[in-house]
Amino acid sequence: MKQSRKERTIVILTITPSVVAVGVFVYGFIAWSIRVSLSDWIGIRPDYTFAGLKNFISLFKSVRFLIDIYNNIFFTILFLAICVGGGLFLAILLDQFIKGEGIFRTVYLFPLAISPVVSAVVWKWIFSPKVGVNVLLTNLLSKIGIERTVEFGWYTSTASFGPFNIALIPIIIAASWGFVGYVMAMYLAALRGIPAELKEAARVDGASEFKIYMKVILPLLKPITLSALIILGHISLKMFDLVYVMTGRGPGFVTDFPSIFMYETTFAANKFSQGAAISLVMLLMVAVVIIPYLTMSLRRET
């Protein structure tokens, strides 16, 4: 649309506050964090003495950070697998145009409206070694005549599977409970957008329902799978509230995450320069996933 000079001025002037706010609070602050990460700042008083990459080097030498990275990888793999697999499964089931679809959809999606702090409180109870599932299992066993107290450690367990801590499983379950519905909604929206004629045509050709999904529908859903993986992947890389409230870092860091390490280093131990370094590694991990995605989806649009 043609714009007069006056209109152009109004456009620029009125969009400026938001652009400046994001410019300063996102980009300016990231630059500031980079400066802090290259300093020697320990203690309450800011100290910007240049220290080079010292904080990053010591970070990658620290055992705790290594554990955090493994925890985060293990968590991400299982969390993504459950959410994408479960979400697709539920979406296909709900796509069969059944009665009461609304009720099922509503229930599968409601965890998204609930604060991670609330999920943390409930799932902490469910997987608490003292109450919750252990008690349920003990009671069930005694009903069938076996008198034995079930004593799984759940999120306090220090058992591991190679470098992967078993204690993370309750947290993975809690997080997946929150996000399966999200992936389901994404797939369901896409499934509803597929023209019915496509399925009809395959059916006329004599393809079974299963085959139609495998050969016709699933390939069409590939972009949704990619979006889901990227959105959930970046959520899992920055996960904080749920884990922090549910278990904290756990015994021997079994449930520690980079976000918890960052918080404790910065605001409990006052090692600001090291905290900034952790936060920037987190940012880098997220950026690697998000930047290609953003440029891709915007290029597609124009």
Add this chain to the structure above:
Amino acid sequence: MKKKIILYFVLIIFLIIFLVPVYVLMVTSLKGFEEVSLASMWNLPKGLNFQSFISAFDKLKGNFLNSLYLTIPATVISALLGSWNGYILSKWKFRGSDIIFTLILFGMFIPYQSILIPLVLVLRSIGLYGSIPGLIVTHVIYGIPIVTLIFRNYYAGVQDEIVEASKIDGSNIFGTYFHIMLRIAIPAFVVAIVWQFTSIWNEYLFAYVLTHNPRVQPITVALANLAGSEYVEWNVQMAGALIITIPPLLIYIFLGRYFIKGLLAGSVKG
């Protein structure tokens, strides 16, 4: 027919799994203090007992109000800001406006840890650290990307001719916004408001790092503190968790459709 039965069976199994936490919340919070024992942990309560709700409400009522004082203004300001930004970035594009939009959008994906230290320093230096207005400013600014996205996607579906026609009728850029765009954008407003209200109400990281005085802390922080305390019984924690959940759950029940739209907008494509 047999296929339908299996289908329903599977769907109902999942329904039950999804509702386990709700069962736990309800059952535990409705039990009296003396009724909470290991053996009856999973059983239904013997009667309705609101003791733990009274006790939780007493502990959390101030924080509940804090959350309202925070969430309502932050949501309204963000929605208004988003509606203007979206209007400009879709109907008054200029050279570089798409790049600016992309750069703004990146702000909603960053781990907020990476801006947290400067944020604390700046809020401290302007006297807003540890206050609700400080949290409002924070949520409004970091909410700009998502609200701009919601409105830009919405206006993108509105034909450019409407803007042209309104120009020919003699409306200027503001006139078109106030007389036409604001009116047709009501669905987008509902999406933005529902989304921002829910996310700000449920948010924890900013609330936890930016407020230390229990008297200004939002309810998520207060609940996490309850849950971390050795001296607070499970039933009171669960009752507190239910109290926090009421506002977002009401929104979800009555405006669920808009909530899902906001959710899907978050995956960038509108």
